[in-house]
Every structure is written in structure tokens, then in C-alpha cells.
Amino acid sequence: MRFSWWTLVEGKNSMQFINNFRGIAILLIMLIHAIGTIDNDDSMILYGISLLLDNTTILFVVVAGYLFSSLSTNFNYLKYLKHKFKIIIIPYFFVSLPAIFIYLSGLKTTHFWIDMNWFNSLGLVYQYLYFMLSGAHLVTLWFIPMIIPLYLFSPSFLYIKSKQLLGVFFILSLIPALWFGRPEFSINNVIWTVYFLPTYVLGMLLWQQPRIYEALTKYSGVLLAGYIVVYLWLSWGAAFSSSVDLLWKMVFAVILIAFTKRYLAKKNKFLNMFARLSFYLYFVHGYFISTIRIVYNQYLSVEVTGLFAASASFALTLILSLSSFVIIKLILKEKSKIFIGL
Template sequence: MEKQVPLTTATVSAAAPPVAGTAKTQKKFIGYIHNFRGVAIIYVVGAHILLNWPAGSVAHRVLDLIFQNSTILFLFIAGYLFQHLSAKFEYGDYLKKKFQNVICPYLLLSLPVIVYRVVTQDINGFTLEDHPDFGSWPAWEQAGYYLLHGAHLQQLWFIPMIALYYLIAPVLLYIDRKPVLYYVLIPLIVLSLVVQRSTLSDTLTMAVHFLSVYVFGMFMSRYKEQYLAFARKYAALVTLLPLAVLALNYFADQRFYDPLDYTHKMLFCCFYIYWLWRLEKYMPRFIDVLAVLSFGIYFVHYFFVLFLRGAYQKVFHEQIPGNMLYWTVCLVIVMLLSVWTLQLARRVLGGKSKYLVGC
């Protein structure tokens, strides 16, 4: 979720992997990571499509296994790009850019939603689960809770969490400058398996759980050349292992769902790095469009999810039925509405659009 490197710079060739860690490499546009952003945002939107699935639906379970917890893909890319662009890191400038491109659109898009939540007392379920007395809190306290935890809209919990990573950027950079410290990944991965995903608005717990993902992205960026050489030699392993763990997660007992889900999503990061590198020249144009607008799509897509759900219920007096056809149609519609909205915002606001929609 980092700022996109200009498309005019050199692209890392699939035939010639870059030499990791050099200043020259740090400035290059990496096509497969750019395309990975486009793939990751499809995962995110796909996970948020709200349909009324029948009890025991196999299709719903499979889609959940594939698309839920796609935060891992997004955070992996964020860590990868943080390391890739860190050659001339300056903390003050870094925080300034993050405020402009991430925090500012978060604040502006949050304001009307928080006002609506507080005025109407339309409190979402996961907030009430954690705080049954939330409705009795003073308005200012409710607003502050929403803002500091991103609890006012499904996808916005992510922003307060990743803001914590922005604040500890010098510590993360210190790890990268002394690569032996990447051994910290081992206890961090164990920690992620022990401290599992919590209520979305539990910012600190989620930050602890996902820290291994961000550092893993940094690690894979530093050793990009070595990984691509390994993946080329062991392509079958890189390809089949995540698919095998995904299948295992389908059949495993529910108590193993979270650790297996974490594991196969981490493995799919390696899967996509390799295959998007190998197939870079075959990527369709729409993946590039989604990649360029990915952060903006993250911000605005859920508004269209809610709009689509409400409009269907208004017209047909029932929730959207859950099946593969409706899921696919809804995914395409939400994607198109998000892309058109962002393109219009960029056309009208020019460079200032990043302050409102993040791109």
C-alpha cells in the first residue's frame, strides 16, 4: 500500500532479476509487484461482497477460504514496497507523505460516516459485541472510538493499524539495515499463529498479528533475486504448496481454520510473486488499471457494496441471493463503480485527488 513508483522508470525484467539491495534497484519500477496490487484489490473487494448465502453453501465456504483475510496480501505488498523504496528514507518526509496519501483521505471519508453513525446510532455488530453499552457513550467518545479504531466502516479498521507501522518505520528499517535481524521473522510468525485475528477494531491486537506479514514482505524484497532463483528451480513447490494448504483448510476442523488461513495466504504471496513475475508480459490491461487505483478502490468500494445491497433490497424487498452468478455480477459492478468514481475524482481534482481518495 505504498506510493506507486512512476511508470516511466525501468521495469524489472522477468528474464533478468534485479540485484537486491542496490541503490539503483531501489528506484526501479517492479512490474510484478505493481500487478500484485491489482490482484490483491480483487481479493479485498471479493471478500466484502454481501450476499444472503444459503446455509451450508459450498460455494460460499470456498469463496471465504480464498478471499477472506486478503489483508495479508495487501500488507505483504506494503512491506515489500517499504523496503524497496527505503534507500533514501527520511522519517519526517515519510510521515508527511503517509499523512497526505493515507491519513488525510481516511479522515475526509470518515467524517460523514462517523456523523451518520453517531446521529442515527446505527452501530455495527462487531462494535456492539465488544462494547454492549456503546450506545450509552457520549457522542464525542463514540466518534473518537470510531476514528481511532476504524470501526465505522468495514474496511477502514486497516488504516489505524497500518498507521502504527508507519510510526515504527525506523525500527523496521533498522532490521533491514542489519539483515541478520530478519531472523525475528521466526518468532513473529509464531506470534501471528498464537495471537490470531480479533475483532476488526481491536487495533493493537491486529497490529501484533499482522506484523509478521509486513516484515515478511520486507524480507522478500531484500532477497528478491534469491527468491526468484529459488522459485524458478522449485516452481512446482511454490505453486502446489499454497494450493495444498488451502485444500487442507477446507477439510480441517474449524479450530485450525485461522492458522491454516494465515499460512496459505502467506504462501500465496510467494505464489503470486513468482507467477506474476513469470507472466508479467501477459497481464491484461485491467490489472494495471486496478493496480494504479488500488488504494483508492480500498477506500471507496465498500460504499458501493452497501449501495448495491440497499438498492436491491429496496427494489426486490429481499437481500441479494448468494450464488456464484450474483457474487460475480456484484463484484464486477462494485469494481466498475469504484474505478469510474476514482477516475472522475482524478480528472476533476488532478493531483489533489490523493488527499480525498488516496490516489
């Protein structure tokens, strides 16, 4: 069996809504990162968006679990790992090279949380391995070391699914996730995996028990608006802890899936494109976010803040990320699959 969520979605109109959800998820992730590059000038709108979209990687993990569960018929573990190696691990290796080179060559000597005196005491091989195992070399790449254990334990998840125990396992997985919370930095990737495990299992559960979100579809618009109002009302004075926010964002994921099922069930060319490119965009947009932040903070002579700056940052991130894909495809053609998985 070929493990391709894209083939499945393209072949089933009933799956288009989850494809659109994936497109929305990557856009929201890129938006929150773009907002983080600029001075929001005390904009209440940007502050509200930042609160709402913080930790939205949860949406990405939920859809990963959903699609894994949908593709698990006639599961072949070795073929599955081989496929993930080709489309995730190898691109991770190539995408990481520029960022790691910048640090190992001394072009960049600071890091927002790594003790660089300690880091520089390591040999080059250990420095390289540290970055690859932590994803600390680029702001978005912690995701790959976090999700790899979920791929490795996929037979266990399918066994639990076959025994109709996903609901029980979901509740149990919440206990350590809520206890530890989300790590502030990539110091311990095991804790990252523990934190996101319930969201992956939730995605699998939503595939197995679609009535969970289908029961909400009729009123999903009202529920989504209500969620936004209540979330902002409760978190405005002080943001939720990562443990509490985990619960909120999982509720958000379920409501948003119901919303896309109700209002975005048909193929949408715009969201379709972002869904198809979602992993590539997740890989590379960190470079452009970092570049925009440097230019904005160090080289921009005109003061630009607030909504205009955030909109410009988001638009630039989208344009540069998509343009880089087009350039790579034009240069490498079919060989691009080796480097970026597409």
C-alpha cells in the first residue's frame, strides 16, 4: 500500500473538508509566526490573534493523526517508515543544512535559549547532532524530532485502535501531557512528544468516531464564534498555561473540523494548494520568518508597526515560501522529491 494522504483525499470527495482543514492549519501557523516578527504597537486585534493562534501546531498534529488513521488499512510498518523517511527525514536533512552551517561556521554566535559557551565547547559532530536531534537550529524545526517517535510507535497506535481503546488511551495520554505541559524550548524532545501525543490520538479518534465532530456541524459557525469570544474573555488578562491551552486548542480543532465539514466540504483550490504544500511550507517558512525579523529589527529605517506590519510580514512569508518552492521545482524538476519530498 502506498501511504499517501494526498491520493486518498483526491480520490474521495468526502475527505475534501479535512484537506481544507489542513490548508487552514498551515496558514494559521504561518500567520502567528509572521505576527511574532514585528512590533504589534499595542494593537488589540494583533494581541487577540496572538492569543487565539498560539500553540496552533496542535491543529497540524490533529490532522496528522486523522490522516494516519485513515490510511492504516493493510498497514505495512516498513513501507510506512520508508515513506516517512523519504518525505520527512531526508527533506529535514537538506532543509537543515543552511541553518546549521550558519551556526557551525560562526556566522551566527547567539541563540535565544542555547548556552552558546557550552555549545561551542562541543565538537562539530556533536554540535551537528545536537541540532538535528533537537531542531533548535531553526524556529520551526523542533516539530520533526517531536513527531518521529509517533511514526515509530505507529503499530502500537493501530493495535489500540483495533481494540476500540483510542478513547481510553486519549484520556490516559492527557495525564502526562497536562502534568508536564509544553516545554518552553527544545531541551527535551521526549516531553514535546508527550505533550502532543493526545492531539495525535485525538485525530485518530475523530477518524474512527466521526460523530464527535459531525454532531457539531450544524451549529459549527455559532460554536466557532462562541469559542473565540469565550477564549479571549478568559485569557485576555493572562494567557493560559500550556497545559490548559492544550485542552482549549483541542476543542478548537474539533470545532474547526466541524466548521470545514459544514462550510468547506468541497474542493477549494486555494486551500488545496496550501494543504498539498503544507509540510514544505512548515519546513521553509522559518527561514523567511527569521530573515524578516532581522531586516525589521536591524535594517528597516522607517518605523512600521501594528496591523500593516503584520499583514506585510504574513504576505512576504507566503510569497517567499511559495516562490522558493517554484524555484526549486524549476531547477530540480523531478529530483526535487529527493530534497523536499514533493
